[in-house]
Amino acid sequence: SRFKKTSDCLSSILDLYGSSLRSTELCTILLVLMPILSGPHKNSLEEGERGMASSVSMLSSSSSCSPLGDSLRARAGLNQQKTAAALGVKISEGNGGLPKVSLTSSRGSEAEIYLFGGCITSWKLANGKDLLFVRPDAVFNGNKPISGGIPHCFPQFGPGPIQQHGFGRNMNWSLADSENSEGDPTVTLELKDDNYSRSMWDFSFHASYRVMLNSKSLSTVLTITNTDKQPFSFSTALHTYFCASVTGASVKGLKGCTTLNKDPDPSNPLEGKEEREVINFPGFVDCVYLNAPNELLLDNGLGDVITIKNKNWTDAVLWNPHLQMEACYKDFVCVENAKIGKVQLDPEQSWVAEQHISAS
Numbered sequence: 001s002r003f004k005k006t007s008d009c010l011s012s013i014l015d016l017y018g019s020s021l022r023s024t025e026l027c028t029i030l031l032v033l034m035p036i037l038s039g040p041h042k043n044s045l046e047e048g049e050r051g052m053a054s055s056v057s058m059l060s061s062s063s064s065c066s067p068l069g070d071s072l073r074a075r076a077g078l079n080q081q082k083t084a085a086a087l088g089v090k091i092s093e094g095n096g097g098l099p100k101v102s103l104t105s106s107r108g109s110e111a112e113i114y115l116f117g118g119c120i121t122s123w124k125l126a127n128g129k130d131l132l133f134v135r136p137d138a139v140f141n142g143n144k145p146i147s148g149g150i151p152h153c154f155p156q157f158g159p160g161p162i163q164q165h166g167f168g169r170n171m172n173w174s175l176a177d178s179e180n181s182e183g184d185p186t187v188t189l190e191l192k193d194d195n196y197s198r199s200m201w202d203f204s205f206h207a208s209y210r211v212m213l214n215s216k217s218l219s220t221v222l223t224i225t226n227t228d229k230q231p232f233s234f235s236t237a238l239h240t241y242f243c244a245s246v247t248g249a250s251v252k253g254l255k256g257c258t259t260l261n262k263d264p265d266p267s268n269p270l271e272g273k274e275e276r277e278v279i280n281f282p283g284f285v286d287c288v289y290l291n292a293p294n295e296l297l298l299d300n301g302l303g304d305v306i307t308i309k310n311k312n313w314t315d316a317v318l319w320n321p322h323l324q325m326e327a328c329y330k331d332f333v334c335v336e337n338a339k340i341g342k343v344q345l346d347p348e349q350s351w352v353a354e355q356h357i358s359a360s
């Protein structure tokens with residue numbers, strides 16, 4: 001419904017699905033759209049919308065992919081028996097050839113997720129503004145975690161016995177499912193233990209990460225399930241990098257929380273209490289907030305106020321590296337939903353946490 005001209009609709013369909021359409025499917029779409037383009041109602045938006053709706057329903061019931069699509073689907077871990085990705089969900093090669101899932105809402109917002117690390121690297125509103133930040137030193141080589149967007153810290157926030165922030169951000173997640181509800185796409189990614197994870201943390205687990213894009217919000221549900229025969233415990237976080245002007249950025253909602261301040265000594269955090277209503281980023285900031293409320297407000301200093309709501313992410317972290325990252329510290333702040341205290345799971349038990357970020 002956002003297209004004024006049916007030809008714009010057609011070119012958008014081709015952009016989104018061109019590489020995965022069979023010629024017969026393409027012909028069907030053209031057959032539906034041609035009468036609208038050339039017929040008596042060619043200037044009628046209503047007719048254009050109807051034409052688009054029927055094309056769309058055919059696309060979503062399509063189940064075939066081109067060879068390129070098949071190889072990407074395989075790399076994405078997509079079950080070959082399943083139908084093609086849902087409307088508004090596209091799998092392509094991203095930076096460094098890594099599989100990338102692009103979400104496009106019919107109301108114009110967009111998001112990108114790299115399966116490597118299950119990392120959401122971009123969340124754009126309909127006006128094209130990206131609210132997430134990827135550091136200029138980020139590498140997309142499938143070895144090092146992607147520095148930016150929303151990396152996972154799992155099964156350790158850190159510091160701790162295994163690598164800083166755990167291994168969830170440098171393993172390949174797979175795309176388990178995709179759907180579309182009234183124009184808004186949702187995908188579910190999955191991660192399971194393998195030899196690499198077991199070399200550091202010898203447990204069998206299943207992680208599911210549901211990502212829902214709406215016109216003005218991006219929501220995630222993370223579910224960790226113990227698939228082992230013995231109990232395990234973990235800590236975790238969504239290490240969200242937001243685009244910001246660091247001199248104008250501020251966070252509200254943390255007054256009264258117990259703080260573990262890693263400044264000046266990260267290995268020996270100082271316990272305290274947050275007294276400020278509005279927290280700014282005047283220099284190096286690295287602080288854990290225990291028992292944080294389930295709603296924070298981030299003014300990114302760039303004209304957006306972002307509401308960060310959560311369920312069951314009991315803690316929060318603010319981080320800006322200041323001069324430790326001279327090249328980019330002015331352009332982002334991290335506001336992280338976290339679970340710093342260990343979650344204990346018995347076999348077959350699950351832990352679920354939701355994050356909902358929306359912009360106004």
Ligand SMILES: O=P(O)(O)OC[C@H]1O[C@@H](O)[C@H](O)[C@@H](O)[C@@H]1O
Pocket residue numbers: 147148164165239262266286287317319336
């Ligand atoms: O691993 P990254 O993305 O560089 O982030 C590192 C930082 O992540 C923050 O969450 C920690 O509180 C910091 O102590 C740490 O330095």
